[in-house]
Amino acid sequence: MPLLSVIVPAHQGAHLLPDSLGALAKSDLPRTQWELIVVDDASSDGTAEVASRWADRVLTLPGAPHGPGFARNRGVEVSRGEWVVFIDADVRAHADTLRRVAEAIAEDPSLDAMFGAYDDDPPEPGFLSRYRNLLHRYVHVASAGETDTFWAGCGAVRRSAFLAAGGFNDARYPRPQIEDIELGYRLRDRGSRIAIRPEIQGAHLKRWRFFGSARTDLLDRAIPWVRLLLERERLAQPANLNLKRGEPLKAAMACAGLLLIPVALLTGRWVLLAVTATLWALVIASNHALIRWFAREQGPLFALGVIPFNLWYYLLSGVAVVAGLALHLLHGRPRVEPPAALTPRDAAVHGVGFTNQGGR
Numbered sequence: 001m002p003l004l005s006v007i008v009p010a011h012q013g014a015h016l017l018p019d020s021l022g023a024l025a026k027s028d029l030p031r032t033q034w035e036l037i038v039v040d041d042a043s044s045d046g047t048a049e050v051a052s053r054w055a056d057r058v059l060t061l062p063g064a065p066h067g068p069g070f071a072r073n074r075g076v077e078v079s080r081g082e083w084v085v086f087i088d089a090d091v092r093a094h095a096d097t098l099r100r101v102a103e104a105i106a107e108d109p110s111l112d113a114m115f116g117a118y119d120d121d122p123p124e125p126g127f128l129s130r131y132r133n134l135l136h137r138y139v140h141v142a143s144a145g146e147t148d149t150f151w152a153g154c155g156a157v158r159r160s161a162f163l164a165a166g167g168f169n170d171a172r173y174p175r176p177q178i179e180d181i182e183l184g185y186r187l188r189d190r191g192s193r194i195a196i197r198p199e200i201q202g203a204h205l206k207r208w209r210f211f212g213s214a215r216t217d218l219l220d221r222a223i224p225w226v227r228l229l230l231e232r233e234r235l236a237q238p239a240n241l242n243l244k245r246g247e248p249l250k251a252a253m254a255c256a257g258l259l260l261i262p263v264a265l266l267t268g269r270w271v272l273l274a275v276t277a278t279l280w281a282l283v284i285a286s287n288h289a290l291i292r293w294f295a296r297e298q299g300p301l302f303a304l305g306v307i308p309f310n311l312w313y314y315l316l317s318g319v320a321v322v323a324g325l326a327l328h329l330l331h332g333r334p335r336v337e338p339p340a341a342l343t344p345r346d347a348a349v350h351g352v353g354f355t356n357q358g359g360r
Helices: 017-025 047-051 066-076 099-109 127-142 159-165 179-189 208-230 246-268 270-286 288-298 300-332
Strands: 002-010 034-041 057-061 081-088 091-093 112-119 146-147 154-158 194-204 355-358
Touching: 002 017, 002 099, 017 034, 017 047, 017 091, 017 288, 034 066, 047 057, 047 127, 057 066, 066 081, 066 159, 081 091, 081 099, 091 159, 099 112, 099 194, 112 127, 127 208, 127 288, 127 300, 146 159, 154 159, 154 194, 159 179, 179 194, 179 208, 179 355, 208 300, 246 270, 246 300, 270 288, 270 300, 288 300
Parallel strands: 002 034, 002 081, 034 057, 112 194
Antiparallel strands: 057 355, 081 154, 091 194, 112 154, 146 194
């Protein structure tokens, strides 16, 4: 049996898989220690055929797309490894990524899950894409060590712990949202240890665009995350990654500064603009470590360009808190219950009529 089962969910991923699966094929972990399972989530672009060039097994889900959580769950059900490694179709793993996962397992046998970070050289050259991918890296590197959440872009879970926790809640998250974060919370509820290991790296191949980025951040990340934290009564509790102490205050300051601008324009009290500038300056100053890091990595001009996007992040966070609170008060807890424990080879229970193609 292999130590690792690498699971790659893909929807319309034919143009990405030669890069991401080709990179996995160059892994320096002996091929006998891992298997590769690609789950084609109802693609129409030949994803399954492309994947079969590299994968040991390709599952093709029929009908409309089911979402990455559902696809990953189906991959786990047919996996054989002691650990499952999730790598997104738009992540190019390094040659040592799987070996470093195996080394981390050997170094700390009490771990139940781990995840890494994007590398420091995003392939997309645009400012927004480099900023987003490097910011993701900064947060994970700065938060290295034990954590209470999970990231499925390049992460690994002990298969028994994953099954016992019920896997991804694919009923609640039928499209890419915070299904990995929510899984991490349930793993921690069961006493699992999760660690951020930044040496486990991959390059993110995604090209970010401003409006798509804002929509994703607000509708698929921030608002669902706020609702989840409210349900778990954790919104005011500091945590790792994006929820460190002081972050809610920064969001409040950024939004307060924005609200003062129309008040100043309507009333002619121009001193309020000075208050706005002061509040925003305090938010920027509080993130001096982040801005210095970008200056070292990308140069001073790039770091200056980061500042308005950093403020934009806090403004979106403030909007997300208000929207999340409103939805929580209107609808309360969601009707979708946490998933029950999965069992191996459980696809028939979920009514999945997948087709199975052999790869290598």
